[in-house]
Every structure is written in C-alpha cells, then in structure tokens.
Amino acid sequence: MxxxxxxxxxxxxxxxxxxxxxxxxxxxxxxxxxxxxxxxxxxxxxxxxxxxxxxxxxxxxxxxxxxxxxxxxxxxxxxxxxxxxxxxxxxxxxxxxxxxxxxxxxxxxxxxxxxxxxxxxxxxxxxxxxxxxxxxxxxxxxxxxxxxxxxxxxxxxxxxxxxxxxxxxxxxxxxxxxxxxxxxxxxxxxxxxxxxxxxxxxxxxxxxxxxxxxxxxxxxxxxxxxxxxxxxxxxxxxxxxSGSVPHKMSDDSYRMQSQPLGICLIIDCIGNDTDVLEETFRGLGYEVHCHRYLNMSSMNQTLLEVARWQKHKTCDSFVCILVSRGNSQSIFCTDHTFSGFPLEQIKKYFTADSCPGLLGKPKLFFIQSYVVPENEQECTCLLEVDGNADNIRAKVTIPHTADIFWSHCKVDVSTLEQSPTAPSKYLRCLAELLRNPYKRKLCILAIHMELNKKVYDGNMTTDPSQQYSLLLQHTLRKRLFFPLDCC
Known part of the structure; x- marks a missing residue:
C-alpha cells in the first residue's frame, strides 16, 4: 500500500x-x-x-x-x-x-x-x-x-x-x-x-x-x-x-496532432453540402475524400476500401459524413428500391477489430437522413455487405466499442422536396461552429451542445413537419479538441 x-x-x-x-x-x-x-x-x-x-x-x-x-x-x-x-x-x-x-x-x-x-x-x-x-x-x-x-x-x-x-x-x-x-x-x-x-x-x-x-x-x-x-x-x-480548456496534451484528452489529422470521408447522395463540408474539414487539417451520388453497392465498396487504408495508423482520428434519404435504421443512397444500407454496419467497418489502425482513436460520424415515410418505402431485401451482418436487421444502437462519436440528424424528406437545392441546417451549423476559432476551444461534446441549440432554435420558427431532430450517442473515453491553429 x-x-x-x-x-x-x-x-x-x-x-x-x-x-x-x-x-x-x-x-x-x-x-x-x-x-x-x-x-x-x-x-x-x-x-x-x-x-x-x-x-x-x-x-x-x-x-x-x-x-x-x-x-x-x-x-x-x-x-x-x-x-x-x-x-x-x-x-x-x-x-x-x-x-x-x-x-x-x-x-x-x-x-x-x-x-x-x-x-x-x-x-x-x-x-x-x-x-x-x-x-x-x-x-x-x-x-x-x-x-x-x-x-x-x-x-x-x-x-x-x-x-x-x-x-x-x-x-x-x-x-x-x-x-x-x-x-x-x-x-x-x-x-x-x-x-x-x-x-x-x-x-x-x-x-x-x-x-x-x-x-x-x-x-x-x-x-x-x-x-x-x-x-x-x-x-x-x-x-x-467537458468545456473550454487549454489545448494541452493530457491523459484525459485524445491526441490530435498528426498531419494530416485524419481521413475525412464525405458521402453526399443529395449534393447540397459537399463543398462547405470539404472546405471545413480540410481547414481543420483532415485529408478529405468526397463521393457524390453513390448507390448502395458503390458506398459499400467505398467504405470497405477506406476502412482498409494503412494510413489510419499514422493519423489521430477519423471522420465520416453521410447525407442521404433513408429511414431510422438505414440510408438509401441513390437507389430507388429503398432496400436500405444499415447504419449499424457503417460503424462496424471502422471499429478497432475491423480497422486496427483506428484502435484507441476517436471515430466521428455525422449523419443527415432525409426520412422517407414508411408508406413510400418499397420492401425489398437488404444489401448483403461484408463483415458481421448477422444483426444487420436489428434495431440500431451504439455499439459497446470505445471511441465512437455518433451524431444523427433526421428531417422529413418533404423538406428536401420543397427546396431541392437547400443545404442541411444541421450540417451548415456544424461547419459554422467548427470554423469559429472561439468555438474550437470547446471539446466536441460542448460543440455538439451548441449545435443542438442552433438547430432547435431554428425549429421554433419552422413548420412541425420540417423540423430537424438530433440524436447523439457516443462511447468516447476522453475529451476531444480540434486544433486551434487551423481554418
């Protein structure tokens, strides 16, 4: 003793x-x-x-x-x-x-x-x-x-x-x-x-x-x-x-110093937000890879390829942004069959057992789903994907795997149909916060709290059918701060 x-x-x-x-x-x-x-x-x-x-x-x-x-x-x-x-x-x-x-x-x-x-x-x-x-x-x-x-x-x-x-x-x-x-x-x-x-x-x-x-x-x-x-x-x-703290390396903060800071994968099947997201995360120090208008097969192949990249070993984090029509459990990409690519599977591609280069490193997911009503969805078989797909039809939950940050925003697809070229309020607010030097003094959880406020304040003046809803789930073990000397 x-x-x-x-x-x-x-x-x-x-x-x-x-x-x-x-x-x-x-x-x-x-x-x-x-x-x-x-x-x-x-x-x-x-x-x-x-x-x-x-x-x-x-x-x-x-x-x-x-x-x-x-x-x-x-x-x-x-x-x-x-x-x-x-x-x-x-x-x-x-x-x-x-x-x-x-x-x-x-x-x-x-x-x-x-x-x-x-x-x-x-x-x-x-x-x-x-x-x-x-x-x-x-x-x-x-x-x-x-x-x-x-x-x-x-x-x-x-x-x-x-x-x-x-x-x-x-x-x-x-x-x-x-x-x-x-x-x-x-x-x-x-x-x-x-x-x-x-x-x-x-x-x-x-x-x-x-x-x-x-x-x-x-x-x-x-x-x-x-x-x-x-x-x-x-x-x-x-x-x-977590809140605004000096950016010093400590045991309770993730290391965020590599160059590049990590891979940022953007898959935008709507096409209204790619440019601002690419500029934002490139400014933060990420190596950004953008893909527009993918079908489910192409997205599955893209996710698999990115998860297998060896360069994750030399990076300190990973970011994945998905924008698509979908439902609460899946995204549809550009396919018209609405069979759905399960969100749970996307997370599994980048967990430590599937992507060892990201072991112990934060993996951030930002999902914008334009939700299609159930009566408009066609019932077809789910796409077969590589990996552990035995629970693919199960209800989506955050896995009991460390270092995952999962932010999922949903809005009715009618919002998109009324303004086909309008950007996502959720993603635009996210980009705005991340490009603000003062807000980058906050950890990612405090930034997301600010994001909640902006989105829900916007809902106050919006028709109920057009309102955004956010879900945040995470298994982070430490505080995460983006570099201050960027953007």
Missing amino acids: TRCQVPAFLIHQIQEELGKEEEEMMVFLCRDLAPDLANADLKEILLALNEREKLTPVGLSELLYRVKRFDLLRRILNTEKATVEAHLARSFRLIPDYRVLMVEINENLEKDEVGSLGFLLRDYAPRMKMAKDKSFLALIIDLEKLNLVAPNQLDLIENCFRSIHRIDLIRKIQTYKRKASMSSVHCQPVYVNAHPASVPNFNLIEPPYHSGIQNESMKKLQNGSSLTLAAAEPLHLSIEE
Whole structure:
C-alpha cells in the first residue's frame, strides 16, 4: 500500500456505518471518478479508486463531509468538520461542484416533490423509466444518460423546479452557473497535487479490531503513527463536464496532432453540402475524400476500401459524413428500391477489430437522413455487405466499442422536396461552429451542445413537419479538441 492510499479496513468500516441513502449519495458523488463502475456498489467503487490511487484519506474525509457524516469524520478519521472545511476552502477538492450541487438539492427535496419531478420529466424523456420510489439522484443519472442534464446543461431542471415552485433551488443552480461562468473553463477545474507541506495532517485512529490484519501499514497505525494526506490525484473529468480548456496534451484528452489529422470521408447522395463540408474539414487539417451520388453497392465498396487504408495508423482520428434519404435504421443512397444500407454496419467497418489502425482513436460520424415515410418505402431485401451482418436487421444502437462519436440528424424528406437545392441546417451549423476559432476551444461534446441549440432554435420558427431532430450517442473515453491553429 502506498502512502496516499487508504487502509481497506477503514473503507469497510465506513461502508458498514452508512445508510442506504448515504451510500447512494456517495456513489453519485464518485460517478465521474470511476465511470467504468457505474453499476458497482459503494465498497467496490471505493476499493477500485483506492487501488488506482485516486482515493486518499483527504478524499475519503471529503466524501463523508458531503454526506454529512461528521460523526464518522471524528470517530474513524479522527478529524473535525472545521478541518475539512478549511481544506476544501483551499480548493483541493475531489468531487466536482456539479455533483455536490445535485446532492445538496437532493437533501432539500421532499418525497412528493421528487414524484412531481418524475411526472414532469415524462414530457422531456417519455421513454425514461419512472419508478414510483425513484430518488432525485436516480432521476439525474437517467437524464445524464439521455444527454438532457450535464454540468453546463441545467435549464431542464430549472424549469421543473419552477413548475413545483422551488425558487430556492433555482437560486442554487443560478449561483452555481455564475461561479462556473467566472472560471476560464466550463467544467470542474482539474486539481493538481499540492506540496505536502501545504496540506493538513490527519491522524487515522487505531481500528476497533486487529485480528487477521498483519500488514505493515496496519502495524504503523497501531503504533500511533500518522498518515500525511496529500491532495488528490489530478481529476480526470467525465465527458459530460467537458468545456473550454487549454489545448494541452493530457491523459484525459485524445491526441490530435498528426498531419494530416485524419481521413475525412464525405458521402453526399443529395449534393447540397459537399463543398462547405470539404472546405471545413480540410481547414481543420483532415485529408478529405468526397463521393457524390453513390448507390448502395458503390458506398459499400467505398467504405470497405477506406476502412482498409494503412494510413489510419499514422493519423489521430477519423471522420465520416453521410447525407442521404433513408429511414431510422438505414440510408438509401441513390437507389430507388429503398432496400436500405444499415447504419449499424457503417460503424462496424471502422471499429478497432475491423480497422486496427483506428484502435484507441476517436471515430466521428455525422449523419443527415432525409426520412422517407414508411408508406413510400418499397420492401425489398437488404444489401448483403461484408463483415458481421448477422444483426444487420436489428434495431440500431451504439455499439459497446470505445471511441465512437455518433451524431444523427433526421428531417422529413418533404423538406428536401420543397427546396431541392437547400443545404442541411444541421450540417451548415456544424461547419459554422467548427470554423469559429472561439468555438474550437470547446471539446466536441460542448460543440455538439451548441449545435443542438442552433438547430432547435431554428425549429421554433419552422413548420412541425420540417423540423430537424438530433440524436447523439457516443462511447468516447476522453475529451476531444480540434486544433486551434487551423481554418
């Protein structure tokens, strides 16, 4: 055990003392520290953080402080509430402010108010499971999964609190927003290790039981020696908290420095957006390959050829843009049979097992589908494609494969029929954002949030039948920033 780790018996003892609601709060607070353990229990999460050297006695004391178990601070960690508060005032914090805010709100809500929130949220997330006894924190996790709530996306929660007349909670959120806007980044700061001399010393008291524990750290504790608590390891932020940050290489950001930055494949079967997209991604540093008016067979061949290119090995990313008529699961290309090329298969061509050169690298897909009504589609067999096609007819879902960013915009084909030469609002807004030097300071998820706003603001003045809808799904493991010195 290293000096900064916590003895396992303390984790066990603390977990035994916590109630069910306190455990839920602590798991929620740790959610960004161990995103791969989203479904684990508290003890498993704390032990994993400890093994990864992300949990120190200081961090453990902060967690107890956040769930208001001041008695355990004193009895188990032998420290006081005031000591922890002084430590937190120095900004050496393990838990992001957003998580702290949600826990504070959770503690200020009555059970019937949580039920009212669940009812109101049906308008925004009709497919979300609304269990009768679901807690506020559980609701927030569900909304996070749907990209409806994030550290810099709290308007939905504010509107719900307004509906139940909790103005005090709206003020809490607005205070958080003001503090966030004063920071140079729109996310929780990355806290770095401080000099040990600047951090207070906490003594871990002797454990209540000794049998079976013979390791060296245990003996030191029994002899009364103290553990000096260093500040936590640099906090690796979750993707939801990404915002404007300096473009420095770090463990929680993808490398985006190769020349070219990657291959950008544009397949435009409509023909209205190729030029602006080519200019935009060439300006970002991509090697752009454009194909217009492909039928399904030609597109299948093109995708296969590009996926097999060896040059992916020397590039840091890959971009694929598709524009076509289609339905929710397929695109039709220029074929008139409407048999459909499955979107799921397109992703499979560029996963790590099919395209090893892109292993561990971000793969970005931007899809504009002009949706043809079902009664106008002809029912014919799907095109046979290479690769794993056994699930080709299955419902399209993001694969459980890392490093994929999937942005899918749909609009009724009547939009195209009314204005055959009009560009896609979605793709034009995307190009506009990517060419804006200020917006390129944001990570790709924050840029997409801006894209959502532009598209949905445009919907406000558009006939319902002509409105665009966006779906974002991703399995990114790190933050992704485009270079600033481009375009």
